[in-house]
Amino acid sequence: xxxxxxxxxxxxxxxxxxxxxxxxxxxxxxxxxxxxxxxxxxxxxxxxxxxxxxxxxxxxxxxxxxxxxxxxxxxxxxxxxxxxxxxxxxxxxxxxxxxxxxxxxxxxxxxxxxxxxxxxxxxxxxxxxxxxxxxxxxxxxxxxxxxxxxxxxxxxxxxxxxxxxxxxxxxxxxxxxxxxxxxxxxxxxxxxxxxxxxxxxxxxxx
Numbered sequence: 001x002x003x004x005x006x007x008x009x010x011x012x013x014x015x016x017x018x019x020x021x022x023x024x025x026x027x028x029x030x031x032x033x034x035x036x037x038x039x040x041x042x043x044x045x046x047x048x049x050x051x052x053x054x055x056x057x058x059x060x061x062x063x064x065x066x067x068x069x070x071x072x073x074x075x076x077x078x079x080x081x082x083x084x085x086x087x088x089x090x091x092x093x094x095x096x097x098x099x100x101x102x103x104x105x106x107x108x109x110x111x112x113x114x115x116x117x118x119x120x121x122x123x124x125x126x127x128x129x130x131x132x133x134x135x136x137x138x139x140x141x142x143x144x145x146x147x148x149x150x151x152x153x154x155x156x157x158x159x160x161x162x163x164x165x166x167x168x169x170x171x172x173x174x175x176x177x178x179x180x181x182x183x184x185x186x187x188x189x190x191x192x193x194x195x196x197x198x199x200x201x202x203x204x205x206x
Contacts, residue, residue: 012037012098014105021132022198024191026171029096032084037098045190046170046182048138053157054181062147063154068117068124070155072206076107079114079126083140095140103139106130113205115152115159117145125149127156134200135167136160153180163204167197 012027020026020039027037055063080103084095106112111132117125125148127141136156143149160168173182185193 012102014102014109014111017102017106018111018130018132021130021135021137022194024187024194026137027099027102028094029099030094032093032096034096035098037096040171041187042172043187044173044184045187046173046177047185047190047193048157048168048170048177048180048182050157050161050165050168052181054179055154056179059147059150059154063151068119068145068148068151070152071116071118072159073107073113075116075123075126076112076114076128077104078123079116079128079142080104080140082123082126082142082144083128085142103128103130110205115156117143117148117152119145119148125152127152129156131165131205132202133198134165134203135169135194135197136165136205137169138171159205165197165203166200167193169194 017027024045025039025041028040029037077100080095080100084093084100086093103112107114112128112130114126114128116123124145125141125143127138127149129136129138141149141152157168170177170182173184
């Protein structure tokens, strides 16, 4: 996790959080039990170019089969809970109580959104993130069924492109995200892109 970071106590407000996003910072916690958060400012920022989003043939077929009922912003807090769950391949989480409260408030303000996958009425996958201007900052995703979170990502990109968004920030790149076309962008270049997109009129998401 290359980049500057500094501790901040739980007195942070949603407005301060939005300001942080606009200048290239985002919060994390050491663990779910740690009440403090810290700011992260990576030297290389993960970005998923919306005009170069790649979907594999197998995933494209899965999307076409429509195995899930995809919804937007109907179970935001439940999606956060799913992302915070401990699993065999994710034994710990950075989503603490402070972060839950802040993003739930951002959701009420129209700046945090979720994409949700349902199967027979049960939430089985999803993702959430923050919108500001023409930028969307992906935060986390979870999946309880094969391809659930991937299909949510496909629907997210479709929604962002349809509504004129220009930036999908992934914070960091992973091998998983690289299969979709995610790239590393140097901080200076990222901040130029960020300024242009966050100063845009705030675009609708749902």
